[in-house]
Amino acid sequence: xxxxxxxxxxxxxxxxxxxxxxxxxxxxxxxxxxxxxxxxxxxxxxxxxxxxxxxxxxxxxxxxxxxxxxxxxxxxxxxxxxxxxxxxxxxxxxxxxxxxxxxxxxxxxxxxxxxxxxxxxxxxxxxxxxxxxxxxxxxxxxxxxxxxxxxxxxxxxxxxxxxxxxxxxxxxxxxxxxxxxxxxx
Numbered sequence: 001x002x003x004x005x006x007x008x009x010x011x012x013x014x015x016x017x018x019x020x021x022x023x024x025x026x027x028x029x030x031x032x033x034x035x036x037x038x039x040x041x042x043x044x045x046x047x048x049x050x051x052x053x054x055x056x057x058x059x060x061x062x063x064x065x066x067x068x069x070x071x072x073x074x075x076x077x078x079x080x081x082x083x084x085x086x087x088x089x090x091x092x093x094x095x096x097x098x099x100x101x102x103x104x105x106x107x108x109x110x111x112x113x114x115x116x117x118x119x120x121x122x123x124x125x126x127x128x129x130x131x132x133x134x135x136x137x138x139x140x141x142x143x144x145x146x147x148x149x150x151x152x153x154x155x156x157x158x159x160x161x162x163x164x165x166x167x168x169x170x171x172x173x174x175x176x177x178x179x180x181x182x183x184x185x
Contacts, residue, residue, distance in 0.1 A: 004054035103158035
């Protein structure tokens, strides 16, 4: 159990049989009456966001999430096969379970698989990954680092915006949280 006074962004709780993550919280002490905690919660399974108010000090069950490091070994049909790095057991996840970060997933890449009991809630990729550009328009003389951007297709099929001077075949570092180009490798 966790007290509503201990809510912080990122804390996971169980509410109505689902896992919810605290996105925002505000501890309010009105001049008259008892204090309360106003929160914005995101459902980890469905992605829906709700606002809920708790009494100050109210106890709610905390979700015990387990993280395990797994390596993506290969893709079979619509499923991605992962191997647990400690037990060497294989597990299969769908693109829906992995989430929208599936576009940066490459064979041999390690990721954190988040579970609640036996249910997989999601996959956390590293903050940045290095991928090769397989298609982009060629650079032209006079292109500068601050002169704009162009779309580039990566080896995983993802399309991101890169500076004009980046050429096809180059390896670049990408921020997986913000879908942004970081640097050349």
